[in-house]
Amino acid sequence: MEEQMKKIGRQMGIAMGILMSFSLSLVETLASGKFTLPSFLIAFVLSGVISVIIGIVVPVGKITADVCRKCKLERGKIGTRVVESLISDLIYTPIITLAMTAFFYKMVMIQSGGMAQLSFGPMxxxxxxxxxxxxxxxxxIFQPMLLGYFMKKNAREI
Structure with a gap:
């Protein structure tokens, strides 16, 4: 059973990583004001690789479960879901955003010959x-749906 839960955790990590990468790449590329398909695809691949690594290496489900247990939060309640979502968000988003910002900052500086009037911090x-x-x-929104899907999928494989 424990091996099954680890498998579900890995599947969740990969699926959430891809979802987060696609969405954050799209939103942040659009927010830059200079959306191009190549920049979106580069951001998606870069953040996808990072988020899948995070999803495989960091036991997000275990961390959220431990925090919720220590805070005496009941599984399935809205407050618990808020805490779980916030924890996952704070694990994935800063790392992905840092990598994407660094990459695009470097690209803009290369393209401008170092003349771009950009500051990394505000970006x-x-x-x-x-x-x-x-x-x-x-x-x-999506974590409970994906968890339900992977629980059902893996229950059939037993």
Missing amino acids: FVKGLTIGVVVAFFLIF
């Missing part, structure tokens, strides 16, 4: 603010 803060809000709602 990162803007991206992180947008990312945290968007990711929270994505996690809050």
Whole structure:
């Protein structure tokens, strides 16, 4: 049973990572004001790789369960879902946003020959603010649906 839960955790990590990467790449590329398909695809691949690694390496489900247990939150309640979503958001979003901001900052500086009047800090803060809000709602909405799907899928395989 424990091995089955680890498998579900890995599947959740990968699925949530791909969902988060796609959504954050799209939103942050659109928010930059210079949306191009290549920039979106590069952001999606970059953040996808990072988020899948996070999903495989970091036991997000175990961390959220431990925090909720310590806070005496009941599984399935709205308050518990808010806390779970916030924890996942704070694990994924800053890392993905940092990588994407660094990549695009570097690209803009290369393309401008170092003449672009950009500051990394404000770019990162803007991206992180947008990312945290968007990711929270994505996690809050899709995490329970994906968990239900993977629980049913893996129950049939037993």
